[in-house]
Amino acid sequence: MLAMLLASMVLMIAWSVYLAMTRQYALQEDVRQFQYRVTNAAAMLKNEVARAGYLGCPSLQDGFPIEAPAEVTLSAATKIIGTENQFTVKHAAFPPAAVLDVSTDHTIIKTDLGQRFKTGQLVLMVDCRHAEIKRITHASRDDPFQFLRFDTPLISEFDAGAEISPLEINRYSVTNHALVKQAVSGRESILIEGIESMTLTYHYALGKLIGVTFKLQARQGKQIKNWYTYAPVS
Amino acid sequence: MQLSSLQQLQASLYVAAASEQLASLDNYLQSSHGINADEFIDAWKTHTAEMLPLGRGEMRGSFPAYTLSIFWGGTNAGNCQPPQTGKRGCLSQERRPIGYNAA
Numbered sequence: 001m002l003a004m005l006l007a008s009m010v011l012m013i014a015w016s017v018y019l020a021m022t023r024q025y026a027l028q029e030d031v032r033q034f035q036y037r038v039t040n041a042a043a044m045l046k047n048e049v050a051r052a053g054y055l056g057c058p059s060l061q062d063g064f065p066i067e068a069p070a071e072v073t074l075s076a077a078t079k080i081i082g083t084e085n086q087f088t089v090k091h092a093a094f095p096p097a098a099v100l101d102v103s104t105d106h107t108i109i110k111t112d113l114g115q116r117f118k119t120g121q122l123v124l125m126v127d128c129r130h131a132e133i134k135r136i137t138h139a140s141r142d143d144p145f146q147f148l149r150f151d152t153p154l155i156s157e158f159d160a161g162a163e164i165s166p167l168e169i170n171r172y173s174v175t176n177h178a179l180v181k182q183a184v185s186g187r188e189s190i191l192i193e194g195i196e197s198m199t200l201t202y203h204y205a206l207g208k209l210i211g212v213t214f215k216l217q218a219r220q221g222k223q224i225k226n227w228y229t230y231a232p233v234s
Numbered sequence: 235m236q237l238s239s240l241q242q243l244q245a246s247l248y249v250a251a252a253s254e255q256l257a258s259l260d261n262y263l264q265s266s267h268g269i270n271a272d273e274f275i276d277a278w279k280t281h282t283a284e285m286l287p288l289g290r291g292e293m294r295g296s297f298p299a300y301t302l303s304i305f306w307g308g309t310n311a312g313n314c315q316p317p318q319t320g321k322r323g324c325l326s327q328e329r330r331p332i333g334y335n336a337a
Contacts (some may be wrong), residue, residue, distance in 0.1 A: 021335045039254075205266040205269040206269065226285065
């Protein structure tokens with residue numbers, strides 16, 4: 001009888017130790033997950049804001065000459081636009097491809113393989129004096145070169161040595177408990193799961209956007225906690 | 235051992251939050267050159283209090299020479315030297331531009 005009593009006591013102690021350990025593991029996992037989510041989301045958002053308006057050789061200042069089709073605007077004022085819950089950033093992809101030659105009618109360019117281009121893609125050609133945005137009507141490859149055709153001639157003069165990159169126009173928002181990036185092609189990528197909301201505050205100095213404060217909400221166990229980060233605009 | 239591991243994780247989270255807050259205000263001051271800083275600093279103090287237990291943010295001096303400090307867990311020591319990185323702690327960051335003379 002005594003042996004049975006002792007055995008049950010030992011079992012009960014073992015069980016309560018097991019439960020306490022499980023609870024501690026769960027709490028540890030909650031903290032770990034929260035930190036992973038918010039610090040990674042913050043790093044991604046800061047990185048993207050810092051890249052807003054990146055063109056390559058020139059910096060995107062007021063009045064920098066950019067030829068663009070009516071469907072796209074890219075300027076110092078529009079490199080980052082958004083609302084309280086989402087924002088869109090425009091910049092050249094990195095690394096660029098090098099322009100090797102431009103046809104005499106300015107509708108075909110030959111590039112190296114620094115980037116792989118696709119038909120229908122928006123691209124940004126740039127040298128240190130000016131830039132032009134075009135949509136590729138046909139892209140073909142003949143290693144080690146690519147040939148990009150446009151339906152209308154380039155307006156600006158580009159020499160060999162100019163750079164060409166896909167123009168990235170990415171929209172960031174929180175959808176279905178995740179930080180989501182939507183590319184200009186419409187393709188959505190989930191960047192970080194477990195983000196409940198994102199609120200943006202835009203900061204201006206002398207009429208210019210200088211940075212964005214992000215308030216991220218993520219779950220830590222049963223609690224929703226806030227994380228703030230400030231992302232300076234370059 | 236389990237409890238200690240959880241405490242270490244929480245301390246690591248607090249240090250990450252304090253570092254984020256220090257970088258946020260420092261980046262703001264650098265990008266704004268101190269313009270409209272008061273409104274940002276007020277919000278920054280509120281955010282610090284939300285992100286850290288008994289969190290408190292402090293700025294001494296003004297752009298371009300300043301010291302930023304974050305305290306949490308009930309630590310209130312003035313200059314935060316050396317930094318403390320436990321469940322109670324503080325981190326600070328100082329900017330003194332070369333050749334800058336406040337006088």
